[in-house]
Amino acid sequence: MPTSKRRHILREVSGGATAPCGFEAAGVRCGLKDKGPDLALIYSVSRAAAAGVFTRNVFQAAPVLITKERVGREPVRAVVVNSGNANACTGARGHRDALRMAEVAAEALRVPPRSVLVASTGVIGEPLPMRKVVSGIRRAAEALGPEGGKEAERAILTTDTRPKSVAVEFSLDGRPVRVAGMAKGSGMIAPSMATMLAFLTTDAHVAPALLQSCLVKAVEKSFHRITVDGDTSTNDMVLLLANGQAEAGKVTSRHGLVRFQAALDRACTYLAREVVRDGEGASRLIEIRVRGADSEQDALQIARTIAGSPLVKTAMAGGDPNWGRVLAAAGRSGVEFQPDLVELRLGGVRVVREGAVCSHDKKAARRAVAEGEVAVTLDLNGGEGAAVVWTCDLTAEYVRINAEYHT
């Protein structure tokens, strides 16, 4: 968490992903989804260093394979993204289509083809209707502008109910530097990977290798700590473009790096929480805090098991302070601990002490899990290991969405 000093240094600004200097965006409709914009373009007026974190799924969509290969190798000028079709499990044709998306964007923008990254999200296993996509890319290139972020944010969504963006500013050498981004969920969100699409931009000037290590650190504590349903998609990626257009100098000093990392952490954590809050069918954001474990790894494993438990998540959907299900999930996480030392709090209400239910205000416990944000704090009273994971409740609406979504 940012200290009060950092809070002073970091401030939120408006403008979303195009808030940093030298970024433009556009979102247009090309007809892949039933309605709304479904093709986005993010453009940097100058060459940008790029960093990326990608799905670890064995099945990786064509755009993931292509983008992964380009990130970090050469400067990037644009990212082209479509929603409504994942271009995954589409074989050689899918690979050609993804390459063609980058080429068409490059032509329209008059930049080298290899400076364009590609991302897709949506239905798996359908070939892309390339005529629609090509026309969409050309129109998006014409529509580019600093105000285009709003439409781009909408164009990357699938079952999300609202766009998600953030922009923060800090100062370096007395001059402002901005870090911003947009993200989309909202199913197939799992902790073992980047978990969705997120596109971050910054006008900071950062060397590519350093940029990558900053992104990995930020993702580890944000996108890797959320889960909606435990499923990791074939298309997940988080990209960060740094074009150095801020007037501040290059980020090299330890001091500058700390500030940049804090800004990036803030942007990633904000977007990650927003993805969970807007998880499919979600009515509540649930923060699972585990402490007193032997190690951070142990705490994380327990927190993830609780966050992944359908029984915990359905209890939360019902506004039920069912602490027994939280303990049962912790107990099957595979981590050894002393059950009779365990304490559990729902919001501020201690419901379990020394591993068994303790007398508590049942109405207060019920209120604690009926809020839009629920805090579950499990203290093992063992070592110093602690971790936080965010998830959402599991509602009948989640089932409805996923039983009816395609194919």
Place this chain on the structure above:
Amino acid sequence: MPTSKRRHILREVSGGATAPCGFEAAGVRCGLKDKGPDLALIYSVSRAAAAGVFTRNVFQAAPVLITKERVGREPVRAVVVNSGNANACTGARGHRDALRMAEVAAEALRVPPRSVLVASTGVIGEPLPMRKVVSGIRRAAEALGPEGGKEAERAILTTDTRPKSVAVEFSLDGRPVRVAGMAKGSGMIAPSMATMLAFLTTDAHVAPALLQSCLVKAVEKSFHRITVDGDTSTNDMVLLLANGQAEAGKVTSRHGLVRFQAALDRACTYLAREVVRDGEGASRLIEIRVRGADSEQDALQIARTIAGSPLVKTAMAGGDPNWGRVLAAAGRSGVEFQPDLVELRLGGVRVVREGAVCSHDKKAARRAVAEGEVAVTLDLNGGEGAAVVWTCDLTAEYVRINAEYHT
């Protein structure tokens, strides 16, 4: 699977858990559940060898701790089971209550207290209303009889919609031997443990150590291969009592052992599948077969990941042949394999070849997942490893049940 020869040897018989000679049972209502019987007693007319497999959850309910300690140490005469209250996370009082349940049953049955095993299932963290329980145990002891299995089967249920029992017979030395059992689900069913309550009985004469190894083998391929929601409860146990009342001799020969194991496997697999078929809110039984993996362990890990995927399970609830979600789940299982060799069949319809969608009869694929039993077969075309896991679909009814069940 039984060969046709074994099929000939093994036959199903009626009578449920009291089908083997020398077993009696009863189920009565003592008022722990809203309605129906909620206290069961299983009784052997003679001393029985006992074997058990128990939850691996760190939090283990008082009856689990007590029963675990007794099984295999001394001969067993009875099992007392209540539903509606798990007697878990209830501290020292819970431990005393579970011991008292065994004592009261022992008094009523005039058998040694340590020859009675205890099991509980239901809400976690509430003390048992012992006055009701004690009265129920005494009435159950009076009601015992060879026909009492039916009521006992009902008395162990919680959110199950129907009782589950099985009885099979084989012959040894030309004389019949029976293996039978009853089980209850239907939430908190997970592959890492015995996953629910199951009580098996046999009139075979088997030494305790051998009995335990037979049970472990049978459970490994049955109850350990099912999942409803990935949650392992604090109370899971599978018990097997062997009282040797059949007229056949002691099971010692390799020949006899093979027959006994086949009968036990059949009974356990039947009950395990029934538990899944009656999983909370389930409308379909889904059989996930993975083959062509480098090892059985790899195949099992992939099958379990698919079986645990909420996206696969909700697609099945919607009767949607969404093979992309099956591949995506396989791909995040943590097992390495060649994605471009993968074949996938839904029922008899091949929908994926060489890792990408292939032309197929879409109506036939849709029909294949609209049945009450759905077969999903993933062939990695690698090694010889194969495994089968059973699960059920994830419906809005599952969420309703678990959002509303207590506390």
